[in-house]
Amino acid sequence: MTLYSRFVLILVLVMTGFVANAQKIVYSEPDRDDSRRLNFEIIGKINGNFLIYKSIRNKNWITILDNDMKEVAKVDQNYLPDNDRVINVDFFAYPDFVYMIYQYRKKNIIHAAAAKIDGKGNQIGDLIELDTTQLNFGADNRIYTAITSEDKSKIMLFKINSKNKKRYLITTMLMDQNLSLLKKSRLSLEMQDRDDMLNEFHVDNDGDMIFSKFERVNNETIDNAQFIIKYAQADSFDIHPLRTEKIYFDEIKIKPDNFNKRYFLTSFYYLQKRGNTDGYYFFIWDKKRMPFCATIPSYLAMNCAAKRVATHR
Numbered sequence: 645m646t647l648y649s650r651f652v653l654i655l656v657l658v659m660t661g662f663v664a665n666a667q668k669i670v671y672s673e674p675d676r677d678d679s680r681r682l683n684f685e686i687i688g689k690i691n692g693n694f695l696i697y698k699s700i701r702n703k704n705w706i707t708i709l710d711n712d713m714k715e716v717a718k719v720d721q722n723y724l725p726d727n728d729r730v731i732n733v734d735f736f737a738y739p740d741f742v743y744m745i746y747q748y749r750k751k752n753i754i755h756a757a758a759a760k761i762d763g764k765g766n767q768i769g770d771l772i773e774l775d776t777t778q779l780n781f782g783a784d785n786r787i788y789t790a791i792t793s794e795d796k797s798k799i800m801l802f803k804i805n806s807k808n809k810k811r812y813l814i815t816t817m818l819m820d821q822n823l824s825l826l827k828k829s830r831l832s833l834e835m836q837d838r839d840d841m842l843n844e845f846h847v848d849n850d851g852d853m854i855f856s857k858f859e860r861v862n863n864e865t866i867d868n869a870q871f872i873i874k875y876a877q878a879d880s881f882d883i884h885p886l887r888t889e890k891i892y893f894d895e896i897k898i899k900p901d902n903f904n905k906r907y908f909l910t911s912f913y914y915l916q917k918r919g920n921t922d923g924y925y926f927f928i929w930d931k932k933r934m935p936f937c938a939t940i941p942s943y944l945a946m947n948c949a950a951k952r953v954a955t956h957r
Contacts, residue, residue, distance in 0.1 A: 672713040688737035691763025695742065697733065702726045706765035719765030725750070732786045736799060741768060743823070745790045745801070752779045754787045756801060758823055772823055774801055775815075793849045794902050797821050798876075800847045810835055812842075818851050818876055826851065829879050833857075833872075848900040851876030852931075854907055856896045857883075865892035865914055871907070871929070886927060891915060893925065905931045 679700065687695040687706070693716070694709040704724045708717040724730055724746065731747040731754070744759045754777045760768040777787050792799045798818060805813040811832050818827045833842075837859050845855040853876075858869040869886040886896075886909065894912040901908060909927040914920070 670713045672709055672715065685733070685735060687735045687742050690737060690742055690761075691740055693763045695737075695761075695763070695765060697721075697735065697744075699727055699730070702728070704730070706761065708763075708765050717765060721759075721765075721767075723759060723767060723771055724748070732788075734790045736790075736792050736796060738796060738821070743799070745774070745799075747786060747788055753777070754779065756788045774819075774823070775803075775817060777803065789845065791845055791847050793847050793851070794900065795849050797849060798826075798847055798851045799823065800851075800853060802845070802853075804842070809838055816853060816874060818847070818853075827877055829874070831874070831879065831881060833881060837868075844896060844898040846898055846900055848907075849902040850905075854898060854900065856898060856909070858893070858896065865894065865917055866896065866911070867892055869893055869896060871896075871898070871909055884929070891922075891925070892917060894921065907931075 678698070682698055682700045684696055684698045687697055689695075692711070694713070696707045696709065698705055698707060704721040704727060706719050706721060707715060708719065710716050721744075725748045729748045729750065731749060733744055733746040736743045736745070740763065742761050744761060745756065746759070747754060747756050749755075756774040756776070758772040758774055760772075762768050775788065788801055788803050790799065790801050797820065799821070800816060800818050802814060802816040805815075812835055814831050814833055816827075816829045816831070817825060819825055839859050841858055841860055843856050843858070845853065847853050853874040854871060856869065856871050858866045860866060871884050871886060873882045873884070874880075875882070886893075891913040892915075894914065896909060896911045899908040899910075900906075907929040909925075909929065911925045912921045913923055913925045915922045
């Protein structure tokens with residue numbers, strides 16, 4: 645066999661392997677109840693089944709699909725109130741079940757409740773009422789926000805009362821994976837400027853909450869940026885300014901690094917208002933050691949040491 649023949653044979657064998665392992669794409673068939681007005685959310689894969697939540701008008705159900713994306717069941721979620729009273733739903737999937745945390749309005753009271761659902765779309769156990777908020781007026785806006793830690797060992801439900809623009813009242817409810825309450829706190833947060841905003845809420849595997857606070861200048865770049873930590877068992881906020889001398893942020897993003905007990909805060913930055921992007925800002929907050937930050941221009945990298953601005957645990 646010539647060298648060329650051997651090369652062709654090897655090429656054919658390699659290409660045959662690629663064909664044998666080619667990606668397979670499977671589509672589900674549309675349901676007759678699916679329409680343009682349909683609201684849906686992909687829950688995830690539970691016990692080998694794909695679960696999709698759907699709602700339209702006064703109907704709420706979960707569609708069950710197998711590995712071939714064939715519909716095997718459609719389970720009504722009759723415990724939910726009429727759809728015009730359901731304000732929001734969030735899903736937190738585990739290998740064997742999923743939590744649906746939902747909000748609904750009944751008269752002037754907003755209820756936050758949870759249902760545990762198995763891989764067949766059936767409710768497990770009783771419904772759990774997590775919290776209520778009484779309003780002086782009718783409202784259909786979401787009151788509560790639910791977030792979970794990376795390992796899903798912690799779930800936090802919180803609400804922000806922004807009626808007083810200079811002092812927000814924040815209520816946090818930290819729960820474990822069984823929705824047992826670990827800590828409930830009611831705190832106030834000073835808002836120095838009417839353009840102050842809160843964003844990027846996260847909870848880490850320890851149950852510590854972190855989010856950003858900043859001033860949006862003319863609805864464009866960010867100035868006077870801070871990040872705030874609410875430790876799991878604390879009834880106070882630890883507030884830490886970010887180094888923003890002569891730079892403006894675009895959008896602050898936060899990512900907990902649970903393995904190393906750190907937080908990453910990143911953003912593109914500008915050297916002047918309404919200017920072009922000049923570089924990348926990277927900040928590491930170590931929960932046990934001194935933090936580190938770096939501003940990285942497009943043409944070189946400059947490291948800068950960040951000093952600890954407040955005592956923290």
